[in-house]
Amino acid sequence: MKQVDYIIVGQGLAGTCTALSLLREKQTVVVVAGADKKASSEVAAGLFNPITGKKMVLTWNAKELFPYLLQFYAQAEEELKIKILYPKKIYRPFSDMQAQNDFWAKSTEESAVFAAAEPDNDAYTPYINNPFGGISTNFSGYLDVKTFIQAVQNKLQDSGAFMHETLAYEDLIFEKEFVQYKDIRAKKIIFAEGYHNKENPYFKWVPVQGMKGDVLTLDIEDYPLQDVVNKHFFIIPLPNGSFRMGSSYIRQFEDDLPTIAGLKEITEGANTILKKPFVVTNQQAGIRPVVPDHRPIIGPHPENPLAVIINGLGTKGVSLSPFAARELVKFLLLGQEIDKSVSVNRFNYLYFIQKKN
Template sequence: MIDYIIVGFGLAGLSFAEQLEDHKKSFIVYEDGSQLSSRVAGGLYNPVILKRFTSAWKSSEQLKIAVHFYKSLEQKLEESLLIELPVLRRFTSVEEQNLWFEACDKPVLETYLSSELIKNNNKALDIPYHFGGVKYTGRIDVKKMLSLYLRHLEENDRLIKQSFEHTFLEITPDFVVYKGIKARNIVFTEGFGVLNNPLFNYLPLPGNKGEYIIIRSRKLKLRQAVKASIFIIPLGDDLYKIGATYNNNDKTAIITQSAREELERKVQSFMNVDYEIIDQVAGIRPTTRDRKPLLGSHPEYGNVHIFNGLGSRGILAGPYVAEKLYNYIEKKEPLEKEIDCKRFEKLR
């Protein structure tokens, strides 16, 4: 008998698998590549919600844990994954500047926001009201990280590349059995795919489609990520990721012309150099109704668990809540009410 079965592999699955490896637990991961949200993510980590100049949930705690987590992963996988990358917020008015200065005076934000306006020196960008700078930001090469970790799992006989068929899962009070594999616990980290899981599909995870375009521009010469109505994220080699869109209605991972046109329109409103689009990607973010993660156990089965709902902030939140879930299962430490899936038990 092994300790865990993990179903699904994105940022949630990786974060929890790493907890298990750190604690010398035996486990198997089932992954079929059906959920693309983590693989197409922008990869930025940033402790501030730049649309409203507010602190992200548990940002201080998450940041410390996440940076240590990714640096440890770099050593394990022997590859560079974490890139320190400044983030600049483009202002569109004096009023926005004033709101920024007000935010700088708040104790929860003063650590992360620069109180001095940053003048634009890049002729490729139209920035009449200057920038605000965010500290302690960076980018994770998520696609590379997931690919390397899958190879690591495969090399250690911990990966099964198959779709998980929920009807074959047998649950007893002491263990679960799936196609001959017996485990003490099973953790579902399926992202938006949880809607096909009969054990947890009652949870309110409406999802949100996001699309990016990847452009090449030899004249842009941008070394910082810029947040305007969309992000421009430098990838190196004159490549930039532009996005993302937010669509609450379309729940397919198919790229669309309308999203492409929206992103081009927004970036052209303040970028004035030539570029070519070399790729477009789409995925469904596993967003919850209250914008908080979903963690915990099934109401009837104490060895059946969920780890989901990271939304658009999985880079920072993933390692933090993975540790919370591990301690909940193994050490019986209670989950914070705001992330415990029990908050939606009445919806069953």
């Protein structure tokens, strides 16, 4: 029988950041991740952006999330000998005069740290439509999510700590002191299953919903801009000279395949933003695990302390996962209470309602 501290189910951003955070604390893990369960992280464009939404407001908890994510991924680059972190300014053109006025009226000392003063708007004008000017963000950029996840997987594989399979829930045995899966015993099992959480018999009551999205790869002619541009849709310049552009938001869907509607929506967006011709060379789609209050969900099952969840990264897995993993690790190793706004406790009533019925 193999003994480890933790079994982690799922290796998207949530499972990967949790595994890495635990390894850094000298804990032992086995990660079980399923080939037939597609990860949202596989298609994520990797953007981290402190000023979000139509109203261009400072994102939740930015002061804590952004300095920490930069440190977390930079450390991963050193540990894993990879290049994954691409700090970049994000240029955000205003949609109209009203948006421009609103932004500066609502700007606080805190948001001013994240949004640079008037950028050189004219430098962008030959390539994109920006008649009302825009802002430029600090502490932003993108993560090469695929390379990050693959590198952590290689590290786990090298130490025999990775199982490439879909966890069979019926093979889990919970005892008072340990949980067993096949020939592995652990102190606890951590479910980091993204949207597939709805199939988990222990946590399916947690309100993780699916939000499907498409993302495109483009070639753009004569377009030298190296900043990310974000005007409802984002355009990210990649090291190989191509661009990623997205994304769509689809609540009703039947599968995780790319959609014609998504392709149309994003290319129409490209036509309104770009002044240069482009061709679409690829399209991908995935399902984001979203929660009604847009906060992560972290913590133990209400009646089974050996089963733990980390989920609900929604549209912001890159910026939320290092923070969420840190909260979880502090809880697991130090017994520190999980912040109320991200604790699974806020939904425990749903478990008891489901149990009663």
